[in-house]
Amino acid sequence: VxxxxxxTSGGDAPGMNAAIRSVVRTSLxxxxxxxxxxxxxxxxxxxxxxxxDFDSVSGLSRRGGTMLYSARSEDFKSKQGLERAEATCKxxxxxxxxxxxxDGTFRGLLTLAQKGLSVIGIPGTIDNDIACSTYxxxxxxxxxxxxxxxxxxxxxxxxxxxxxxxxxxxxxxxxVALNVGVACGATVVLVPEKEVDxxxxxxxxxxxxxxxxxxxxxxxxxxxxxxxxxxxxxxxxEATALDTRVTVLGHVQRGGAPTVRDRIAATYxxxxxxxxxxxxxxxxxxxxxxxxxxxxxxxxxxAMQKGLDQQTYTVMxxxxxx
Ligand code: F6P
Numbered sequence: 001v002x003x004x005x006x007x008t009s010g011g012d013a014p015g016m017n018a019a020i021r022s023v024v025r026t027s028l029x030x031x032x033x034x035x036x037x038x039x040x041x042x043x044x045x046x047x048x049x050x051x052x053d054f055d056s057v058s059g060l061s062r063r064g065g066t067m068l069y070s071a072r073s074e075d076f077k078s079k080q081g082l083e084r085a086e087a088t089c090k091x092x093x094x095x096x097x098x099x100x101x102x103d104g105t106f107r108g109l110l111t112l113a114q115k116g117l118s119v120i121g122i123p124g125t126i127d128n129d130i131a132c133s134t135y136x137x138x139x140x141x142x143x144x145x146x147x148x149x150x151x152x153x154x155x156x157x158x159x160x161x162x163x164x165x166x167x168x169x170x171x172x173x174x175x176v177a178l179n180v181g182v183a184c185g186a187t188v189v190l191v192p193e194k195e196v197d198x199x200x201x202x203x204x205x206x207x208x209x210x211x212x213x214x215x216x217x218x219x220x221x222x223x224x225x226x227x228x229x230x231x232x233x234x235x236x237x238e239a240t241a242l243d244t245r246v247t248v249l250g251h252v253q254r255g256g257a258p259t260v261r262d263r264i265a266a267t268y269x270x271x272x273x274x275x276x277x278x279x280x281x282x283x284x285x286x287x288x289x290x291x292x293x294x295x296x297x298x299x300x301x302x303a304m305q306k307g308l309d310q311q312t313y314t315v316m317x318x319x320x321x322x
Contacts, residue, residue, distance in 0.1 A: 001118060001277045003033040005049070005094040008066040009040030009073070009101035009108065012254055013124045013138025015262035016066040019100050021057040022270025028054055030278045035092055040101070041073035041108055044085040049092060061263050064141075064256045070101075076108055086115050096282065098273045100124040100137070103302060106285055110298045118282035120273040121298060124266070126254055129173035131304035132296045133287035137269065140261040142169065142253045143179050149249055150184045154218060161215040163206070163242040167229035169253050170222040174308055176253070177222035182316050187217040189316050190232065192224030193308050202232070203239050205320050210240075217242065268293055 006023045008016045020036065027034040036050040037043040050056075050068075060067060075081040089097070089112075096118040099105045102125040109119040123130040126142035146168050157164040168176045174191025181189030188205050190196055206217055219236065221229045233244040258266065265288065272286045272293050284295040296304075 001032055001096045003035060003093050004096045004098055004274070004277065005035050005037045005044075005089065005092065006052070006068070006098045007037035007040055007043060007100070008068050008070045008124065009099055009105040010070060011072075011102070011125060012066050012070045013126045013136070014064045014141035014254070014256055014258035015137035015266035016070075016100050016124050017060040017063045018258060018263045018266035019122055019124060019137060019270040020052075020066070020068060021060040022267040023098050023274055024052045024057045025054060026271045026274040030274060032274065032278065035094065036068045037097075039069045039071045040105070041076035041081075041085065042071045043069075044088050045073070045075055045081050046084075047088045047091065049088075061267070062257050064258065072104070082111060082115070085112065089117060096120070096277050098122065098270075098277075102127070102130060102136075106298050106302055110283070110302070113283045113298065118277055119298070120276055120282065121285040121301075122269045122273055123285065123287060126176065127170055127173045128175040129306060130285075130287070130301075131306035132285055132301040134290060135265055135288040137262055137266045138254070138258070139175065140259045141256060143176055143183070144259055145253050145256050146176065146180045146249055147183050149247070149252070150180065150218065150220070153247060154184070154216070157216040157218065157245070160243070163217040163219065163233075163236060163240075163244045165219045165221060165229045165233040165236065165244055165246045167221050167223055167246070167248040169249070171224045174222040174224070177220050178308055178312055178316060181220040182312060182319065184218060184220070186220045186320065187214075188219045188320060190219070190221045190225045191308060192222050196225065198235055198239070201322060202236065205322055206236065206240055206242070208321055
């Protein structure tokens, strides 16, 4: 491998910058050049790039977002888009690509691998929904950001004896909701992976908490739950007459300086990606299994399924008294 193209794609996640820095510096250490492709697959199609050297990634570890910008590209899915991406790789003399993102990013890499490029994927998404990896870059920071806001909300809900319904990100996955719910001591946690029985899962825990003398309640709802936080709040108000307030945390969860966990994971994964390429391996996803760094074939990784962590789910149910 002589020249690697690195890019970020899909929803940004805190720690992506640290991963870019690591890819660049590891490459240089191994005598490989590095080029940054901007705006994900859009940049690959349009030849939007920036040469990266040791100094250009200095100070990046602590910065949220992605210096390479990110996008969700529809054009890449067309035959013409793919051809243009291939042409850009040829023009820039890239023999390998490292893509940081989620499943969509890995599917794109797979198409390019089928055209003969060496590709490696790094899991970067706050959702932690990459099946082959127990951890994805950005998850810890997003959970901490959500938790900080929820702790603040609790103060005001307590003062006014209200019921707070907080919507956290996760269109298809409830990992953020579940972890944040356990960490903040929520009354109820709702995730898209489980069908909601309103009587049993929501009203009962609230009634029990009320009987035990509670005067304020914290309900955590993942974005993907039917009706969202507004729908849930409405139902709670109708069934209990509690004074409810909805807070949708939204994209604030995607920003901010990455935590230690995200900086370390991103840095290791960036290093691993280049190491694999230097060893002649390709079409792999760097992943974590527990605290170890491993790698999977992209096709294999994409075929895997990931459910909620059963232990965390059980603990949540026990502690919310469901
Ligand atoms: O995949 C990350 C994520 O933040 C999801 O949790 C959320 O559903 C989605 O992206 C939002 O996407 P966008 O930033 O395009 O609105």
